[in-house]
Amino acid sequence: MAVRLEKALELLRSWPAFRVFRHADFRLLWFGALISFTGSQIQMVAQGAYVYEVTGRKTALALVAVFGMLPVTILSPVMGAVVDLFDRRKIIILTSIALFLATAYNAYGASTHTLTIMQIYAVALIGGFVQTVEPTSxxxxxxxxxxxxxxxxxxxxxxxxxxxxxxxxxxxxxILTSAFGFATCFWANSISFLAMTFAAMAIKTKTEKSERRPQPIKDLIFEGMLFTMRNPSLRMLFLMEGALSLFGMPYFFQMPAIAKDFFHLDEAGLGVCYTANGLGALTGLITIATLSVRPIKTRIVRNAMSTFAVALAALCVTRNFALALPLFAILGACSISMFNTTNTLFQLISPGQLRGRVLSMHLWAIAGLAPLGNLWMGWIADAFGLPVALGIGGACVAAGAVLAFANRKKLIEPVVVSEPVEREGGGAR
Incomplete structure (x- = not known):
């Protein structure tokens, strides 16, 4: 059995898209993140259903996302300097422990039937502060x-x-919410953060810190922002990401309302909607991983944004659940294809000493603008109906895609030079 498993792993690593699994530390990060994210997704269904059940307001769903992303909006460019100047491995360990404790507080409230909407907002805010440094690290x-x-x-x-x-x-x-109630999902999420904690502790690669040269604090804060805005390719990528985050992605946080109001689904049905979205995203990731060796990253970004706009416009008018599932999948595939390709471009274009600060601008475009997007969509949905809100979002993303095609010459594909050194075990040192 062990021999067969080893052969299967070797076959997986031989595929170019999966060859990075030969790095032991990458495998640790990968499995730690998988467990942690799975816990968060388990809780997301329970928390969204709970908030909508208690309040019945789409604005309340939006506010959970707003509190979770508001610190990113305010602090992300600043915290990029923190990531550049401190040990990133220790940052991951400390933030994972903080999330474990914060989510355990919500889990206890759900178990004792004392969980309030304000508690959910408060823990979302704590998670938002963590998001200012953890993803970049x-x-x-x-x-x-x-x-x-x-x-x-x-x-x-x-x-x-x-x-x-x-x-x-x-x-x-x-399934867990329907069978055992909300508390089980909250506890599963809390415990899952320990996986990322232990994975970060086990990493052997020596994580780099930027050289601590004397520098005014304002330069540390704004250097990454200025570099991004002065580089034509990064500036264009930033604007495209911002448009999708502001006008397109708020649909995701309205999924509980979409499932209930459009298709009359319960928590299990809501889980199916999220799963379709996730399967689409997974398909998109496998596709771009396979295409990653080809110099078409800028084309992927433009095409993904255009297709997203069409799918969101279609979702706002369909009331057939069977037709909606592939639309959820397309939305997931397009958003993840765009955001992860821009992530790669940001990292390849940015210099090493500014990497954390420049990457923070990428994350700020995705998450920092999201509170504004969630607020406007929640307000429009409550005032004029969810179909109107989704239609406006699709139209705005389409306009952004047209501008992206008109300015496509500003997006330059970076050239990656092959490295002669083979990295094994602990990875690059």
Whole structure:
């Protein structure tokens, strides 16, 4: 049995898209993130259903996302300097412990039937502060572990952990919520954060810190922002990401309302909607990982944005659940294809000493603008109906895609030089 498993692993590693699994530290990060993200997806179904059941308001669903992303909006460019100046492995360990404790507080409230909406908002806010440093730390460590040569494969495969979790977690969450109640899902999420804690502790790669040269604090804060805005390719990528985050992605946080109001589904049905979205995202990630060796990353970004706009416009008018499932899958595939390809481009274009700060701008475009997007969609949905809100979002994303095609010459494909050094075991050092 062990021999067969080893042969299967060797076959997997021989496929170019999966060759990064030969790095032991990458495998640790990958499995730790997979467990942690799965727990979060399990809770997402229970929490969304709970909030909508208690309040019946789409704005309340939006506010959970707003509190979870508001710190990113305010602090993300600043915290990129923190990631550059401190040990990224220790940042991951400390933030994972903080999330374990915060989510355990919600789980206890759910178990004792004392959980309030304000408690959910408060824990979401704590999670938002963690999001200002944890994703950047984790993603910059990936580059240190695998090196530039394998980075184009590593980024979508690392993101695949989140989308595998999106594929299986919501279905598990829907079943657990229906069978055992909300508390079980909250506890599963809390415990899952320990996996990332132990994975970060076990990493052997020496994580880099930028040189601590004397520098005014304002330069530390704004250097990454200025570099992004002055580089034509990064500036265009930032604007495209921002448009999708602001006008397109708020649909995801309205999924409980879409499932209940459009298709009259319970928690298990909501889990199916999330699962379809996750399977689409997983398919998108496998596709871009396979295509990562080809110089078509900028084309992937433009095409993904255009297709997303069409799918969102179609979702706002369909009331057939069978037709909606492939639309959820397309939305998941397009958003993850775009965001993960831009992630790779940001890392390849940015210089090493600014990597954390520049990557923070990428994350700020995705998550920092999201509170505004969730607020406007929640308000429009309550005031004029969810179909109107989704239609406006689709139209705005389509307009952004047209502008992206009109300015496509500003997006330059970076060239990656192959490295002669073979990285094994602990990865790049």
């Amino acid at each position: 984790r993603q910059t460590i990936v580059r240190e572990v695998v090196g530039d040569q394998d980075l184009a494969q590593a980024v979508p495969l690392q993101a695949m952990t989140f989308n595998i979790a999106k594929s299986i977690g919501p279905a598990i969450g829907g």
